[in-house]
Amino acid sequence: MLHKKKNISEEKRTELLASLMESIDEAFNEVRNISHNLSPSLLSERGLKGALQNISNRVNKSSKLRMTFDTFGLDENLDGLIENVLYRTLQEIVNNTLxxxxxxxLFVQITQDEKEINLIAEDNGKGFDYEVVRHNAGMGLANITSGIENLNGTIFIDAKAGRGTIISIIIPLR
Known part of the structure; x- marks a missing residue:
């Protein structure tokens, strides 16, 4: 429409373009939120370890980030809700890191014993001021925190500007 209309002022054209970009951003965020709420078939097909391998493979195809991971004692029959929350959490951690x-x-480790499951993610990035980010948290960090807390879990974020970030998550299994 902007291309076809030749008789509008540059100011109006700029205003319409800004409005259009805002609408596109809102639509993108809405699609992202919907897709994050859908349960990925990858989890049912491959389990959490396979899904983590898939994320790692995709990340490592780019030259931006090298991701490695380890799992210890991870039960193939992990509760579906726990799997889903951990998968979404991992996606958000990877997205935020990138x-x-x-x-x-980025190194991720998931361990499981009879009492709990632990996830640790550590990057060598620039870090951030956690207190500032915590009070101005976007949807990603808020979603991670609420998902973990809904499972009676705890999340610890060790971050300071000028050094990498370590995220530790503990979810009780009973």
């Missing part, structure tokens, strides 16, 4: 951390490496 988008904000300027890291070259």
């Amino acid at each position: 988008k904000h951390a300027q890291a070259s490496e």
Whole structure:
């Protein structure tokens, strides 16, 4: 429409373009939220370990970040809700690392015993001031926190500007 209309002022054209970009951003965020709420078939097909391998393979295809992971004692029959929350959490951690951390490496470890499951994610990025981000948290960090807390879990974020970030998550299994 902007291309076809030749008789509108540059100011109006700029205003319409800004409005259009805002609408596109809102639509993108809505699609992202919907897709994040859908249960991925990858989890039912491959389990959490296979889904983590898939995420790692996709990340490592780019030259932006090298991701490695280990799992210890991870039960193939993990509760579906726990699997889904951990998968979404991992997606958000990877997205945040790619988008904000300027890291070259990300290491993820998931361990499970009879009482709990632990996830640790550590990057070598630039870090951030956690207190500032916590009070101005976007949807990603808020979603991670609420998902973990809904499972009676705890999340610890060790982050400071000028060094990497370590995220530790503990979810009780009973």
